[in-house]
Amino acid sequence: MNLYAGLGTDEKAVTWVLSQRTASQRQLIRQAYQRLYNESLIDNITSELSGDFKDAVIMWTLDPAERDAKMAKEALKKSKSGVKHLQVIVEISCASSPYHLAAVRQAYCALFDCSIEEDITAVVSMPLRKVLLRLVSSFRYDKELLDIEAAASEANQLHEAIKAKQLDHDQVVHILATRNFFQLKATFERYEQMHGSPIDEVQLLQLAVNNSSLLSLFFSHSLKQLDICFLLQDISSVGKGNLVSLMKMVILCIRCPERHFAEVIRTSIVGFGTDEAALNRAIITRAEVDMKLIKEVYPIMYKNTLEDDVIGDTSGDYQDFLLTLTGSKF
Numbered sequence: 049m050n051l052y053a054g055l056g057t058d059e060k061a062v063t064w065v066l067s068q069r070t071a072s073q074r075q076l077i078r079q080a081y082q083r084l085y086n087e088s089l090i091d092n093i094t095s096e097l098s099g100d101f102k103d104a105v106i107m108w109t110l111d112p113a114e115r116d117a118k119m120a121k122e123a124l125k126k127s128k129s130g131v132k133h134l135q136v137i138v139e140i141s142c143a144s145s146p147y148h149l150a151a152v153r154q155a156y157c158a159l160f161d162c163s164i165e166e167d168i169t170a171v172v173s174m175p176l177r178k179v180l181l182r183l184v185s186s187f188r189y190d191k192e193l194l195d196i197e198a199a200a201s202e203a204n205q206l207h208e209a210i211k212a213k214q215l216d217h218d219q220v221v222h223i224l225a226t227r228n229f230f231q232l233k234a235t236f237e238r239y240e241q242m243h244g245s246p247i248d249e250v251q252l253l254q255l256a257v258n259n260s261s262l263l264s265l266f267f268s269h270s271l272k273q274l275d276i277c278f279l280l281q282d283i284s285s286v287g288k289g290n291l292v293s294l295m296k297m298v299i300l301c302i303r304c305p306e307r308h309f310a311e312v313i314r315t316s317i318v319g320f321g322t323d324e325a326a327l328n329r330a331i332i333t334r335a336e337v338d339m340k341l342i343k344e345v346y347p348i349m350y351k352n353t354l355e356d357d358v359i360g361d362t363s364g365d366y367q368d369f370l371l372t373l374t375g376s377k378f
Contacts, residue, residue, distance in 0.1 A: 059101065066105060067369060067373055071112050101364070101366040111155070112151075116136070116148075116333070120136055123135070124172070125171075134176065137168070137184065138180075141184050146187045147190070149187070153184065175291050189228040192228075193231065194230055194231055203236075206223065206279070210286060213287070224302070240279070244278035280296055306344075313327060313358075314357065317357055322362070331358075339373070339375060342354065354374060
């Protein structure tokens, strides 16, 4: 059925048909649309829809690897504007499976006739370049394989590098870029056990009050994720530069990505105006990954539900589409 033929566009049908389909089903729809009408579905969405709704539908309809490759390209174009624009590179590298990262790298080459590594080298300055190159170039083992002795040793290495204010030390970058996520979580736990002073919850709250990331972890009422509080706090003690911000982002995306994306959503809608690009990125890229977890932690962190904040800052078909992706409509 061609939803764009005739008089006007049935936006609700667009939302209903596309938002209810998995990534593989959406690609089959694109292929079938091309065969039936000899037209590109993406091109028709571009010409028939408008505004934030159009941007969100296009992002959702694209193949995930193609979508993320395009976002990475746009982020690198803006990299000189600050570390915030590099968030998407960290998210692809540290909050996605190694197979997805490999697919994004392949899509990037196909779309732009160069590798993502080449573009990072061209536009990102040191030391951020060093960290990002290692992150995007790695292929982590994706099974639950733990080496407790290595976790303790590497927790010590992280601690010594942070004390020396060498966040881009070769071994630090190697650990964060190559170890599987299960191993890294064990390393972070050992860091807390070995280098976090014995501390009760009242003291921990005092430690966290000046750091929003730590504060949100404290109020989670889930002490299993407090192991990175001390690590994030120690990294923060190094200073306030771009490298500190980037490394904290890496740690949070590895240890509890749902909190990182909840923060991205909240930051996109607070204050004057809405950062629709960030809002779209967080909801669309995580809708099929960990949206349930994001919705669970969001009210703990911000006292509002994710749905209420989306409703308060969006409207119309765009709002309906985002809410459908969060599982709040249809």
